[in-house]
Amino acid sequence: MKKGVLLVNLGSPDSPNPKDVKKYLGEFLMDERVIDVPLWARTLLVKGIILNTRPKASAAAYKKIWWDEGSPLIVLSERLQNGIQKEINVPVALAMRYGSMTIKKGLQELVDKGVDEVFLIPLYPQFAMATTETILVLAEEIRKANFPQIKITDLKPFYNNPQYIEVLSNSVARHLKGKDYEHLLFSYHGVPERHIRKSDITKSHCKPSDKENCVCCKTPSPAHEFCYKHQCKEVTRLVGEKLKLEPGTFSTSFQSRLGFDPWLQPYTDRTIERLGKEGIKKMAIVTPAFVSDCLETLEEIAMEGEEIFHEMGGKDFTTVPCLNDDKEFVDLLSNWINDWATSENVTA
Incomplete structure (x- = not known):
């Protein structure tokens, strides 16, 4: 089996424009593991109230922190991906739980490279319904529907490693x-x-x-x-x-x-x-x-x-600052990936 890695972070709007922010917030807040109330109540709250009031203010906040290269979270995640790719011999793809850099696209990128065994790394040290769990659940749904031939193994929360x-x-x-x-x-x-x-x-x-x-x-x-x-x-x-x-x-x-x-x-x-x-x-x-x-x-x-x-x-x-693409963090994730790639036993 050919192995590959998929890093998954939260996500970001495509731009700090209110229209893009509204689209992003709609996907994020309609996730049943983020706002875990019945669909009718979530729809009323998100589409009836939040998306009619919050996007403009959120867009203004995004504009304050937006970089010339784009969303800081996306740019920094790409730097982390590139740093890891330089240290390991299996392909590394990057995806986001929300936004245009979808998990499906990330898996497709790996499959196009011949990968049929994926090490999925949610970029969260701690477990939470609204972070790790929603990533793993969606990834499995996408695998079953679109890539039934691949196997996915995930990195467990590493908060106390x-x-x-x-x-x-x-x-x-x-x-x-x-x-x-x-x-x-x-x-x-x-x-x-x-x-x-x-x-x-x-x-x-x-x-x-x-x-x-x-x-x-x-x-x-x-x-x-x-x-x-x-x-x-x-x-x-x-x-x-x-x-x-x-x-x-x-x-x-x-x-x-x-x-x-x-x-x-x-x-x-x-x-x-x-x-x-x-x-x-x-x-x-x-x-x-x-x-x-x-x-x-x-x-x-x-x-x-x-x-x-x-x-x-x-x-x-x-x-x-967050760990971002800190060399020690890049080395740590690379070592865990290499452990998985060679022995399939990740100790994190």
């Missing part, structure tokens, strides 16, 4: 070297609390509303294999240990909430506001739910987050 933690920790240390900061905030993309309950294979372990003690996140359980909240908190804990951060000098928060339902807390914007009010003058922030910088990191955090911090009296606001 020691090699990944080392790469992430090294990146944080390198970008904060010489920086005088009082608090390091680990901000992860938020999800509704009900996603955590739905992903709980034990149906009794996860208690997302336990915001303070998070006993369930600290208590070993099979549920942790699919618990986004636990996996985020583990990344924070493991990086904190690796960097020997003092208790109280770092914390976890969740960003990008949508609608009125309870989402994972504490919220990033309110945490930044609280830190400023408490007298923190210098803070840094890292976003480990993303491997590529995008709207949520470049605009929501680096621009809006800094503005909130300054309004609350803060002075220095430092953002740590």
Whole structure:
């Protein structure tokens, strides 16, 4: 069998034009694993309300961060793809869950090169319904309908892989070297609390509303294999240990909430506001739910987050870039791919 690799990231509009943004948001928000309500309610909410109000504002946000080469997320994902391709001997394709760079096109590109065994890599360290799961489900649907002759193996979430933690920790240390900061905030993309309950294979372990003690996140359980909240908190804990951060000098928060339902807390914007009010003058922030910088990191955090911090009296606001095409990250993924290509046993 000839092997190949398909990297899959979130996606992006084709341009920051409101028309393209509306099309992208429509596909994204109509995904039943993103807004997990009955179809009639999702249609009413997305097509009846959100797509009539949000595209213009979202387009303005995209324009703030758009590069000459195009969408930062797409450009950075392509750089990652190219970096990996230079280090391995099997073809590497790139696809997006939403937008014009479809998973079907990515698989077709590999099939056209004779590939019949694909290593699918969702570019998310943690598992979530709205990220990893929706990619895997759609990829299997596309395989059955269009490429029944190929076999797909996927890379499991690597949030607690020691090699990944080392790469992430090294990146944080390198970008904060010489920086005088009082608090390091680990901000992860938020999800509704009900996603955590739905992903709980034990149906009794996860208690997302336990915001303070998070006993369930600290208590070993099979549920942790699919618990986004636990996996985020583990990344924070493991990086904190690796960097020997003092208790109280770092914390976890969740960003990008949508609608009125309870989402994972504490919220990033309110945490930044609280830190400023408490007298923190210098803070840094890292976003480990993303491997590529995008709207949520470049605009929501680096621009809006800094503005909130300054309004609350803060002075220095430092953002740590995502791993993007960091050489250590490229090497790590390349090593995992080579392990798969030679032995079919990936240890991530």
